[in-house]
Amino acid sequence: MEIHSWRDMLDPYDLAVRELITKFEHLQYEHKVRGIYCPIERVTGRVKSISSILDKMQKKHVEISEIETRFEDLAGVRIICQFVEDIPKVVHMIHERTDMHVKYEKDYIEHMKSSGYRSYHVIVDYEVQTMMGPKKIQAEIQIRTMGMNFWSTIEHSLQYKYKQNIPPHIREKLMKCAEAIVHLDSEMSSVREEIMDAQNSMRTQEHLVAQILLQIQNLYSMANKREIAKIQDEFYEIYRENDMEKLEHFHRQLDIIAEGYQAQSLTYPPLCS
Numbered sequence: 001m002e003i004h005s006w007r008d009m010l011d012p013y014d015l016a017v018r019e020l021i022t023k024f025e026h027l028q029y030e031h032k033v034r035g036i037y038c039p040i041e042r043v044t045g046r047v048k049s050i051s052s053i054l055d056k057m058q059k060k061h062v063e064i065s066e067i068e069t070r071f072e073d074l075a076g077v078r079i080i081c082q083f084v085e086d087i088p089k090v091v092h093m094i095h096e097r098t099d100m101h102v103k104y105e106k107d108y109i110e111h112m113k114s115s116g117y118r119s120y121h122v123i124v125d126y127e128v129q130t131m132m133g134p135k136k137i138q139a140e141i142q143i144r145t146m147g148m149n150f151w152s153t154i155e156h157s158l159q160y161k162y163k164q165n166i167p168p169h170i171r172e173k174l175m176k177c178a179e180a181i182v183h184l185d186s187e188m189s190s191v192r193e194e195i196m197d198a199q200n201s202m203r204t205q206e207h208l209v210a211q212i213l214l215q216i217q218n219l220y221s222m223a224n225k226r227e228i229a230k231i232q233d234e235f236y237e238i239y240r241e242n243d244m245e246k247l248e249h250f251h252r253q254l255d256i257i258a259e260g261y262q263a264q265s266l267t268y269p270p271l272c273s
């Protein structure tokens with residue numbers, strides 16, 4: 001196939017990858033603004049490289065004309081989760097969507113590959129709109145924990161270096177590492193509640209601090225500079241104490257101060273108006 005034909009073939013897959021990344025990142029955003037825990041930690045994606053397609057064609061005896069039907073991972077999206085428990089939640093989210101249709105799933109978590117590879121794959125049909133009209137393509141969504149991703153990224157680069165012939169002593173080490181990752185994931189799951197509590201408090205505090213800073217900024221148009229400087233100093237002092245209750249109290253006090261100023265400006269309209 002000529003270079004421009006490869007590009008013609010792969011362009012819709014590139015569009016699909018970019019759209020899918022945006023859609024999953026938007027889900028993250030929606031959770032964040034609502035202060036809800038999101039099972040998606042990070043989203044990445046890629047269109048399979050031409051050399052990787054050529055390698056796979058050779059390995060699986062696939063003709064050029066069969067590429068799009070035989071290879072389901074020309075468009076690949078990877079969703080990284082913090083905990084193993086997040087993975088079925090992400091799978092459920094995908095099933096619930098109407099803009100993609102699940103064709104089938106591969107559970108390499110329940111059934112680890114002999115290499116030690118663990119990940120959950122969902123193959124979807126997805127439609128993109130191109131200059132030539134709509135095009136239905138397949139995309140592979142890999143869902144895995146940070147630990148699983150760490151392992152498979154390292155192992156993948158070794159596969160590239162050794163061209164599928166990783167020496168036995170390295171294979172053995174990789175298998176041990178894969179087992180260690182299984183253990184790590186399960187240890188992380190056992191302290192999941194604590195980790196999530198800590199992350200929740202961090203998010204709540206960030207949200208509160210942002211609101212307080214906005215309140216102080218709004219006061220600039222109402223209060224005098226000396227008073228604002230005093231309020232700011234008080235805020236820094238409370239912030240250093242790291243006491244959420246005091247921060248919440250301070251937030252409420254600022255509301256009252258702002259309401260007071262607003263009432264004053266309604267009582268005494270500017271003389272020049």
Ligand code: 0O2
Nearest residue numbers: 048049052056073106113115116117121151152153155156
């Ligand atoms: P790349 O470079 O990521 O595109 P199968 O015959 O079913 O075993 P198939 O059809 O490739 O093989 O499907 P499979 O096994 O679900 O693999 C799809 C993708 O999952 C792979 O794409 C890898 O990204 C990943 N994967 C599968 N097995 C392994 C593994 O043992 N190690 C690592 N690191 N990744 C794996 P490609 O085309 O292999 O590579």
